[in-house]
Each structure stands twice: as C-alpha cells, then as structure tokens.
Amino acid sequence: MNVQIKAESFNPADAITQFEAGITGGSFGATASFVGTMRDFNEGDTVCGMHLEHYPGMTEKQLQEVIDDAKAQWDIIDALIVHRVGDIKPGEPIVLTAVWSAHRAAAFDACRFLMEALKSRATFWKKETLTGGSERWVEKNTPG
C-alpha cells in the first residue's frame, strides 16, 4: 500500500524495507526518505503527548492524490507515505515519506513535495498535551 495510516507506533526503516521488497531490484538507483518525529516542545512550552485525529476515507484519498501528483511531476518509480494517528509520545515517528527513482534529483524533489503537500492538504489535526495536563489544538503548521 502506498498510503498507510497507523494507529500504533511504527519503525520507519522497517516500513521502507517492507515496501521496497515490492519494487523490482535494480530498477531504482535512488531512495530518498523523510521522517517527522514528535518534539517535546512547541511554541515555548514543554509537550508531553499528542493526539492525532484524521478524517477516515478522506485522508487516505488525499494522500494517494499527493502521491499521484508527485508521479505526474517527477520521473519516479514508486512512493510511500506512512502517517500516525491516535496517541503519540515525544520521540515517536509521526510521518514517513519515501520515494524511489532512477536518479537522486527526482527522489529528493518528490520526497520534499510529498511532505509539504501532505502538511498543507491532508486532513489531520494535532492536539497537544502540555506539562500539567492541559490540552490545546495546534492551529498552524511550522514553516519548514
């Protein structure tokens, strides 16, 4: 599956290895990947947990559209997006984007595109738990 929504913690390296096993060996010369990991700080506050909500059905559809857009724009062989939902702790991976292509330029560029596109388009919402137990919805993404 090019798009994977995970309710439990995942290992990005394992996800890449498993997905890559389905791509014909020798067909790609470049693999680029990005992993977004939960920080324990945001906007000057210590963050001890986060809940990630999504819109089942719409989110998966949007992520597949992001991959389709990348395939239309760059000469890539395949791409993978894995995204967490549910309760997340600092240090856990939130998102993985990975791209396989013949040469590095397309892999680098498409991987960056996947990440930026999903951040601006896909229906996910973060709610942080701060030290002391108070909660707040994250209202905007970091600029990059």
Add this chain to the structure above:
Amino acid sequence: MAIKVKFFASLREQRKEGVKEVDAQGLKSVSDVWERATDTTLIPANVLCSVNLEHREPHESVKDGDEVAFFPPVTGG
C-alpha cells in the same frame, strides 16, 4: 432525504457533536447545510468544508445523500 454532517477536531469539541443528519429538503449549498446543522448563519472564515471527501467552498452545491464535513485548518505531518 438527508445529508450526513460531520465535524472534526476543535470544531467537534466546541459543538459537542461529531456526526448528525439534517433534512436535505431545500438545501442547495454547503452554506445551507451549515446553517441547518448549527443554527448559525455564517461559516467562520477559519472553517474548511468538504462534500463526499472532496474540499469544497461554501457556495458549492449539495444534494440528498451527500456527506458534508466541517473542520479547522489541517496540521498533519
């Protein structure tokens, strides 16, 4: 004759409801659905809309059987 309405994230918490159905009779646009579902007239500027899992603007049309959702700006990744 019904339209399913969903609210997500902070909007769901503010409204204390995640899913409801409204009578589709007389509803022509996403804005009309918002009015009937919330008893308020204007969709706030920071609320986004979708119809059948596709982003839509408030003026765009709806029909019986549609799923209409309202949610805040996205913050994934």
